[in-house]
Amino acid sequence: MTEFELIKRYFAIQTEHRSDVRHGIGDDAALVSVPLNHELVITTDTLVEGIHFPKATLPYDIGYKALAVNLSDLAAMGATPAWVTLALTLPSANENWIQEFCEGFFTLANRYQVQLIGGDLTRGPLSITVQAMGFTPTSEALLRSTAQVNDLIYVTGTLGDAGLGLKAIQHLLAIPEQYQRYIFERFNRPTPRIETGIHLRGLAHAAIDISDGLAADLNHILRASKVGASVNVDQLPLSEALQKSLPLDNAIELALTGGDDYELCFTVSPEKREALENTLATLACRFTCIGSITAHHELHLHHQNGNLYHGSLHGYRHF
Ligand code: ADP
Ligand code: MG
Numbered sequence: 001m002t003e004f005e006l007i008k009r010y011f012a013i014q015t016e017h018r019s020d021v022r023h024g025i026g027d028d029a030a031l032v033s034v035p036l037n038h039e040l041v042i043t044t045d046t047l048v049e050g051i052h053f054p055k056a057t058l059p060y061d062i063g064y065k066a067l068a069v070n071l072s073d074l075a076a077m078g079a080t081p082a083w084v085t086l087a088l089t090l091p092s093a094n095e096n097w098i099q100e101f102c103e104g105f106f107t108l109a110n111r112y113q114v115q116l117i118g119g120d121l122t123r124g125p126l127s128i129t130v131q132a133m134g135f136t137p138t139s140e141a142l143l144r145s146t147a148q149v150n151d152l153i154y155v156t157g158t159l160g161d162a163g164l165g166l167k168a169i170q171h172l173l174a175i176p177e178q179y180q181r182y183i184f185e186r187f188n189r190p191t192p193r194i195e196t197g198i199h200l201r202g203l204a205h206a207a208i209d210i211s212d213g214l215a216a217d218l219n220h221i222l223r224a225s226k227v228g229a230s231v232n233v234d235q236l237p238l239s240e241a242l243q244k245s246l247p248l249d250n251a252i253e254l255a256l257t258g259g260d261d262y263e264l265c266f267t268v269s270p271e272k273r274e275a276l277e278n279t280l281a282t283l284a285c286r287f288t289c290i291g292s293i294t295a296h297h298e299l300h301l302h303h304q305n306g307n308l309y310h311g312s313l314h315g316y317r318h319f
Contacts, residue, residue, distance in 0.1 A: 003121050006093060010102050011086070011116060018082060018115045030117035032083055038135040041079035045069050049126040054169050059097045061188035062128065063104030068190050069211065070132035071112060072262040075197035076209035078142040079134035081112050086119035087129040112194055140201045142266065147206035147225035151267035151293040154276075156193050156285050158239040159214055160251060161186035163258015179241035186239075190262035196285050200266055203276050207266035213257040215313050218265055219299055231291035233311075234304040253311040256301070267293055 001009070012025045022031040034040050047053055047066050067084065074081045086105070090098070109116060114132070165187025168175045175183050193209070200207060206225055210217045214236070222229055236255040243251055268276045270292075280287050294300065301309035 001093060001095070006095075006098065007119075007121060010095075010098050011119065013102075014106055014109065014116055016106075016110045016113055016115050018113065020082065021115055021117055024115060024117040025119075030083070030085070032117065032133075034135055037138050039138050039141065041074055041077050041134045041136055041141060042131065043070055043073040043077075043133075044129060044131040045073065046127060046129040056169075057188065059100035060104035063101035063106075064108050064189050065104075066128040066130050067105050067108045067114075067132070068192050069262060070130045071108070071114070071192035071194060072190065072209040072211070074132055074134045075193045076142065076207050076264055077134075077136065078140060078197045078201040078204075078207065079136050080198060081114045081132060081134040081194060083117045083133045084109065084114055085131045086116060087122075087131075088119065089122045089124040089127045091123070091126055112192075136201065142197065142200055142204055142207035143224075144206055144208050144221050145224035147221050147227055147267040147293050148269065149227055149293055149295045151205050151269055152273060152289050153218070153229060153231065153265065153267050153291045153293060154287050154289050155210070155214065155237065155263055155265045156196055156287050157191070157261070157263040158237045158242065158255075158286070159210070159261055159263060160236075160242050160255035160258045161239050162190065162260035162262070163213070163254045164242055164245055166258070166260065167254075173245070175241070175245045179245060182239070182241050183245075187260060190260065192262060193264045193285060195283050196264055196280065196287070199279050199283065200264075200276075203272055203279065204266040204268050207264055210261045210263045210265055212259045214261075214265060215256045215299065215301075221265070221267065222297070222299060225293075226297065228294040228296035228298045228300065229291055230294050230300045230302065232304060233301050233309045235288060235290045237286065237288040237290075249311060252309075257312070257314055
């Protein structure tokens with residue numbers, strides 16, 4: 001098959017067709033219309049085999065995750081996702097691989113009414129670059145730089161599951177049989193917290209998605225906002241699977257430093273606590289208050305009894 005036949009057969013077949021796409025796949029570039037009084041929100045992320053996903057990862061999961069990590073960035077901005085492009089570099093035109101990759105990719109894309117509007121196909125070591133685009137009402141996007149002293153800090157879902165999954169895949173530890181499916185699913189198919197992000201517009205002061213571990217990512221909010229934080233590590237939401245797989249200290253360490261969770265961390269003024277909790281209670285996604293923003297310009301981690309947290313804090317480093 002030629003490049004054009006592959007594109008026609010596997011990539012230009014999406015069932016989701018948005019009315020705001022004037023030209024999708026097929027021309028030199030795509031044309032879309034952004035709704036009136038909205039801003040375009042754009043993000044991109046690359047996944048490289050052996051670095052961002054283990055070599056044995058199923059093509060379905062690679063397709064799913066390549067899109068999920070990008071949608072997670074849009075969620076952290078409070079954006080409504082709409083369009084994506086996909087630049088794929090493949091060692092060979094293995095059609096079975098491409099078909100399964102596309103199944104994972106389009107399953108997630110259709111779930112959020114996201115349309116693939118263009119891309120590129122090249123030969124080389126396996127690498128996937130997705131660019132995701134969405135929109136928010138003008139000036140309502142959630143930023144990292146707008147946390148305020150006394151804000152409450154929340155996280156969605158549970159933390160540390162994906163980090164546990166990666167360690168298990170690397171044979172660094174074992175997960176009890178009954179939790180393996182859940183944990184590997186959390187690592188390979190993270191849920192972008194799109195609905196939560198959209199509901200946080202007008203309520204949250206700052207937000208980020210947790211890709212490199214809570215400690216590292218919360219620190220990005222603190223630096224950008226020129227504030228500090230006090231976090232009670234005994235309040236971190238831990239899944240039953242994580243708690244049953246590791247001693248509590250190690251579970252907490254993983255919740256603070258494990259990457260790939262793609263949960264949201266956000267801050268809200270205490271006056272809006274009730275409004276926030278009522279709004280989020282209408283969604284299926286769990287959320288937990290873990291601490292508050294302080295004026296001290298540092299991240300203070302403590303236990304329920306007030307003692308300082310003494311565990312390690314080495315999150316994922318890209319370089
Ligand atoms: P050009 O040479 O003008 O850059 P291409 O020949 O690379 O265009 O692509 C032809 C069309 O197919 C373009 O609309 C492009 O966006 C789309 N396309 C190419 N690769 C992909 C892909 N992997 N997924 C979706 N669309 C793609
Ligand atoms: Mg062209």
